[in-house]
Amino acid sequence: MKTTGTRRSLAWLPVVWCLSRLVLLLFVLKVYVFPGPDVTSDVQVIYQGWYDVLSTGTFPLNDVTWQYPPAAALAILSPGLLPFLDYATAFYVLVCVTDLAVLALMTCAGRRPGRSLRGAWVWVIGVPLLGPTVYARYDVMVTAVAMAALLAGARHPRAMGALAAFGALLKVWPAMLLLAARRRSAWVSALVTGTVVTGVFALAMPGAFAFLTFQRDRGTEVESLGALVFHVARHFGWRGEVKLNYGSIEFLGPYVSEVSTGALFLTGAAFGWLVLWRLLARRFAEHTLADAAFVAVLMFTTTSRVISPQYMVWLVGLAAVCLYFPGSRMRLPVALVLVACFVTVLEFPFYFANVVASDGLGLTLLFLRNGLLVAAALIAARALWRATVPSVAPPASVPSQPTRAGETPVSP
Structure with a gap:
């Protein structure tokens, strides 16, 4: 029965992938128009503008929307590999x-003994839930590198370390994959x-580290958890505005800096919790590396x-x-994240005008999406802690020695 189910799953995976990805391509190529703002403008305008600058051998030093580590230049320049297509079409392809490479990787890995195809299904279903935006950004490329790093983690720690470092130089967050790495070779x-790749870019192209200043100066984006404060406050007379700032739609006005500082404090608290977990964790299973990475990035x-x-x-x-490992404790958080993906495509781009206006529908969608993420983060963190940190048992009481009549009991 299990073999039959596996064969059926293998048969349906490419079918569902082909149908769903065809729909995504039809939307980004504008054969059909997806409701809401044009999500392809980033590729057609911003990415192509960066491509023109990067092609001259320098980073976009005067563009505050360039907020990415130096290796991101490779993703932006990659459409040049297909010179027979225009830039945007080449990028989507x-x-x-x-x-498709991720699907092949997850399918081949999932067929191994003691592994599961659930991971491949999460990828096949989860990506299209985000709508055409997912094909109009380079995050799929970064995520593919991160997934390859985690899959290599158990048997090839050096490969994992190299891939995690390269991913971090594409978009920073893959550095968190090393959180639960136990072998020194992965860190080395x-x-x-990281040193070699960074050095090459620093020597070859001016402005490799300009992104640090641009990222530091960002505010509170309208879809973030902290933005809910201002969405509600607008209904009670808060005098601020929503404006395109540093490449995203952000709140500007009174108390925005305080809320942004509060968000940084929460991020710092999350980091502190992760460090404490790493110091106390003692039980490491084969899935712990992936579970810990999922929890860290989720937090x-x-x-x-x-939260773009x-x-x-x-x-x-x-x-x-995570679900590639049958023993993972992250099934419920993964389900919550998939639901949050569906709500995300509703709030952007479908009803983004309502989000920007802070009306009832926009507020409902944001509270629901961000609430799902908060719930997933708390549940995932608790599951990771309980699975890896041994509980502190109360000291066992020593039974008193029996005494003869007339004798005084002696304490142990």
Whole structure:
């Protein structure tokens, strides 16, 4: 029965992938128009503008929307590999090819003894839940590198370290994959890879570290957890505005800096909890590496000043690797993240105008999506802690020695 079920799953995986990805391509190629703002403008305008600058051998030093580590230049320049297509079409094709490579990786890995195809299904289903936005950003490429790193973690720690470091130089967050790495070789490999790749970019292209200043100056984006404060406050007379700032729609006005600081405090608290967990964790199973990475990225995404829709694909990828291991404790959090993906496509781009207006529908969608992320983060963190940190048992009482009549009991 199990073999029959596996064969059916294998048969349906490519069918569902092909149908869902065809729909995504039809939307980004504008054969059909997806409701809401045009999600392809980032590729057609911003990415292509960066491509023109990067092609000259320098980073976009005067563009505050460039907020990415130096290796991100490789993703932006990659459409040049297909010179027979225009930039945007080439980008979508490469993202689709990367998506297919992830499917092949998860399917081959899931067929091994003691592994599961649930991870492949999470990827196949989760990506299209985010709508065409997922193909109009380079996050699928970053997530593919991170997933390959986690899958390599158990048997090839050096490869994991190298891939995690390279992923971090694409978009920072894959550095958190090393949280539960126990072998020194993984950290050494990551350090060497990071140093070499960073050094090459620093020597070859001016402005490799300009992104640090641009990222520091970001505010509170309208879809973030902290933004809910201002969405509600607008109904009680808060005098602020919603404006395009540093490449995203953000709140500007009174108390915004305080809320942004509060978000940074929550992120710091999450980091502190993760460090404490790492110091106290003693029970490490084969799935702990993936579970810990999922929890870490989930916590940092939820507390971030910015929760852009494409961030959700990070969680989908890590969730897929978690469920590749049958023993993972993350099934409920993964289910909550998948539901949050569906709500995300409703709040952006479908009803984004309602979100920006802070009306009833927009508030409902944001409270629901962010509430699901908070719930998933808390449940996942609790499950990780209970599975890996041994409980402190009360000291066992020593029974008193029996005494003869007339003798005084002696304390042990």
